[in-house]
Amino acid sequence: MDKFTTLTGVAAPMPLVNIDTDMIIPKQFLKTIQRSGLGKNLFDEMRFDDDGNEIATFVLNQPAYRNAQILVAGDNFGCGSSREHAPWALADFGIRVVISTSFADIFFNNCFKNGMLPIVLPQDQVDLLMEDASKGANARIAVDLESQTVTSSDGQVFSFQIDPFKKHCLLNGLDDIGLTLEKVSAIDTFVAQAAQARPWV
Amino acid sequence: MPKTLYDKIWDAHVVHEDKDGTCLLYIDRHLVHEVTSPQAFEGLRMSGRTVRAPEKTIAVPDHNVPTTPDRENGIENEESRIQVDALDRNAREFGVNYYPVNDIRQGIVHIVGPEQGWTLPGMTVVCGDSHTATHGAFGALAHGIGTSEVEHVLATQTLIQQKSKNMKVEITGSLRPGVTAKDITLSVIGATGTAGGTGYVIEYCGQAIEELSMEGRMTVCNMAIEGGARAGLIAPDEKTFAYVKGRPHAPKGAQWDAALAWWKTLKSDADAHWDKVITLKGEEIAPVVTWGTSPEDVLPITGEVPDPASFAGGKVDAARRALEYMGLKPGQKLTDIEIDTVFIGSCTNGRIEDLRAAAAILKGQKIKPGLRAMVVPGSGLVRAQAEEEGLAQIFLDAGFEWRLAGCSMCLAMNPDQLSPGERCAATSNRNFEGRQGRGGRTHLMSPAMAAAAAITGRLTDIRKMMAQTA
Structure with a gap:
C-alpha cells in the first residue's frame, strides 16, 4: 500500500451532504475485475452528460480543480454501498484526502486500505476549509498526518483525531494482511477453543 | 458487568x-x-x-x-x-x-x-x-x-x-x-x-x-x-x-x-448500558414512502412533498436538488405521484412473506395498463415456493413479469434498469440518484404498497385499498 505522510494540494469544494458511493462511482463501472482505471468515471453522472460530454459546472471539470488532490465535502460522505471502487476511483483520479464533518463507516475504513486519509473536523472548521477551497487553484490546503493537522491557505491550523493503528499503517504503508498473519498462532488457538465451545459453527 | x-x-x-x-x-x-x-x-x-x-x-x-x-x-x-x-x-x-x-x-x-x-x-x-x-x-x-x-x-x-x-x-x-x-x-x-x-x-x-x-x-x-x-x-x-x-x-x-x-443466552442484560436510545410507538407508524434521493427522505403516504426551505443546514440544498431530480414540487400530495414502473424484490423485500403480501393485494386485480411491473424473487427456492403456493400465477394474471432470482433492478447492474425520467415504486433499499438507472426516480415502500401502486398507477395508501376489499 502507498504510504501517506504529508500532502499539499488543491482542494475541491463539494458542499452537498450525503454524497453516496453510487454518486462517486455508478454501478455500471463496478463490472471491472481490476482496481485501477476508475478515475475517469469518478462522479460519472455528475461529471458527464448523457453523451459523455463534460458538464462545465461540475467542480472537478472547472480548470482550477482538474488536478485536485483533496475534497472538502458535506456531511455523511461515502454513505450507501460498500463498494471499494469508490476510494479506488477517488485515488485513481488523484484525490488522497477527503475532509468532512462525518463519513459513512465502510467508506471510511476502505480509504485506509488504499493509502487515503479521510479527515473528520467540526462543522465550523469544515465551513472555513470549504470557503478556502472555493477560492480555486491558488488556495492550497496542507495535510500532515504525523502532526495530525490541516493548514488552510491563509495559515490557520486545525487538528484532527485519528485511530493510532490506522495512522501507523498509513504512515508506513503497511499491509493489514501481513500484519494479521503475524498473529496466526493466536488465530489457531482461538479456532481450537471455539471448536470446543461452539462445535456447530 | x-x-x-x-x-x-x-x-x-x-x-x-x-x-x-x-x-x-x-x-x-x-x-x-x-x-x-x-x-x-x-x-x-x-x-x-x-x-x-x-x-x-x-x-x-x-x-x-x-x-x-x-x-x-x-x-x-x-x-x-x-x-x-x-x-x-x-x-x-x-x-x-x-x-x-x-x-x-x-x-x-x-x-x-x-x-x-x-x-x-x-x-x-x-x-x-x-x-x-x-x-x-x-x-x-x-x-x-x-x-x-x-x-x-x-x-x-x-x-x-x-x-x-x-x-x-x-x-x-x-x-x-x-x-x-x-x-x-x-x-x-x-x-x-x-x-x-x-x-x-x-x-x-x-x-x-x-x-x-x-x-x-x-x-x-x-x-x-x-x-x-x-x-x-x-x-x-x-x-x-x-x-x-x-x-x-x-x-x-x-x-x-x-x-x-x-x-438462549444471547440477549442484552436488563441493566446493560446504551450509548443512544430511540423509541417509536408501533401504533403510530404509518405506511410510508420516500419522496427524495436519500432513504431518510421518508414520509407517511398521507403526507405532502416537503418544502426544501423547511430543512436546516446542508439539507436545504440537498432537498432542493432531490426535488429537481425527482421532478416533484413542494406541497404535492404523495398520493398524486404517478409511477410507470413497479419493482418487487431485493434483499430487503424479496422473501416469501413479501411475495405473499404483494399477491394478497393483487389477487383478482390487474395492474394499470401501460405500467411495467416485475417480481424478482430473492432466491430460486423462494421462486419455487411462490409457484407452489399459487402466488406466481396471481402476479402473472395481474400483469407482472415473473423473473428468476437476483438483485435485479435494486441496483440495475443487470439489464433491468429505469430509463431517464421513469418513476418506480420499489421495494428495495436505496433511492439514490441513478441507483435504478441514470435519471431514474425511485420511491421506496413495502411490497403491499408497491402492489397497490401497480393497480392504481400512483402512490397509494394501502389502508384505503384494504378497506375497499374488506
Whole structure:
C-alpha cells in the first residue's frame, strides 16, 4: 500500500451532504475485475452528460480543480454501498484526502486500505476549509498526518483525531494482511477453543 | 458487568486485542458475490496466499445476473459474464461453498445465507456488501466490508475492528393493519437520519419487533446500514430457532441442543448500558414512502412533498436538488405521484412473506395498463415456493413479469434498469440518484404498497385499498 505522510494540494469544494458511493462511482463501472482505471468515471453522472460530454459546472471539470488532490465535502460522505471502487476511483483520479464533518463507516475504513486519509473536523472548521477551497487553484490546503493537522491557505491550523493503528499503517504503508498473519498462532488457538465451545459453527 | 447482545457476540469472537483497543475479530461466515470479490481473490493469488477457511466461505452470483429465462444460455453482457465467470473460477479453485447461476438455491446472497442455514445466532457474518446487516435478524453480528477486507477475511478468517457503540431502537406496541417491517425500518431512518447510526451497532427490540416474522426482522435489519449503523441486531427467540431448525447447514442432534442452550443466552442484560436510545410507538407508524434521493427522505403516504426551505443546514440544498431530480414540487400530495414502473424484490423485500403480501393485494386485480411491473424473487427456492403456493400465477394474471432470482433492478447492474425520467415504486433499499438507472426516480415502500401502486398507477395508501376489499 502507498504510504501517506504529508500532502499539499488543491482542494475541491463539494458542499452537498450525503454524497453516496453510487454518486462517486455508478454501478455500471463496478463490472471491472481490476482496481485501477476508475478515475475517469469518478462522479460519472455528475461529471458527464448523457453523451459523455463534460458538464462545465461540475467542480472537478472547472480548470482550477482538474488536478485536485483533496475534497472538502458535506456531511455523511461515502454513505450507501460498500463498494471499494469508490476510494479506488477517488485515488485513481488523484484525490488522497477527503475532509468532512462525518463519513459513512465502510467508506471510511476502505480509504485506509488504499493509502487515503479521510479527515473528520467540526462543522465550523469544515465551513472555513470549504470557503478556502472555493477560492480555486491558488488556495492550497496542507495535510500532515504525523502532526495530525490541516493548514488552510491563509495559515490557520486545525487538528484532527485519528485511530493510532490506522495512522501507523498509513504512515508506513503497511499491509493489514501481513500484519494479521503475524498473529496466526493466536488465530489457531482461538479456532481450537471455539471448536470446543461452539462445535456447530 | 452487564452486557448488550452486541457486547456478548463481540467478546466471543475476539482473537487478540491491542493496547489501543484495536481487535482482531474471528469471522464465522464469509459470504461472497461476484462484484466485490474478484480483486480480493486476485490479491490472494498475487501474494501466494490461500483461503484459510473455505468451509466457512459461501459464494453466489447475484448482482449481475440477468433474471430472464434466457440466462440459462449464458450472460449476454460481456463484462457481467466475465465477472460471473471469475466468481465461478475462484469458487472452484479455492474450494469454497458455491451456488452457481443455474442452481435452484442461487439467489441474493443475503437471502441464500439464512435460507441454507449458514446464518446462525451468535455468529459473526461479513460480506463485501453493505446489506449484510440483514443477517442481524438472527442475532448474528453481521456487516458489510470493502474488497480489501474481503481479501483479509479470505486470507485470515479475521477482521481488524474497533468496537462500535451500542444503540437501542425500541418499537413499542403493535403495528396497525397495513403497516409492515419496511415501514418500521424506513420510519426509524426518517427519525434518525442516514448518519444517525454512524459509529453504532443497533439492537432493535420491543413488542412490534418481537411480533415480526423472521422475514420481517430481516427487512428491518437489512436497512440498518441506510441509517449509517455498522450492523443491526435482533435477539434470537423461539421464532428464530424454529426458522433455523432443519435448514441444510443448521446444527443437528446433540449439536443442535448445545447450540440452542447458548443461543438462549444471547440477549442484552436488563441493566446493560446504551450509548443512544430511540423509541417509536408501533401504533403510530404509518405506511410510508420516500419522496427524495436519500432513504431518510421518508414520509407517511398521507403526507405532502416537503418544502426544501423547511430543512436546516446542508439539507436545504440537498432537498432542493432531490426535488429537481425527482421532478416533484413542494406541497404535492404523495398520493398524486404517478409511477410507470413497479419493482418487487431485493434483499430487503424479496422473501416469501413479501411475495405473499404483494399477491394478497393483487389477487383478482390487474395492474394499470401501460405500467411495467416485475417480481424478482430473492432466491430460486423462494421462486419455487411462490409457484407452489399459487402466488406466481396471481402476479402473472395481474400483469407482472415473473423473473428468476437476483438483485435485479435494486441496483440495475443487470439489464433491468429505469430509463431517464421513469418513476418506480420499489421495494428495495436505496433511492439514490441513478441507483435504478441514470435519471431514474425511485420511491421506496413495502411490497403491499408497491402492489397497490401497480393497480392504481400512483402512490397509494394501502389502508384505503384494504378497506375497499374488506
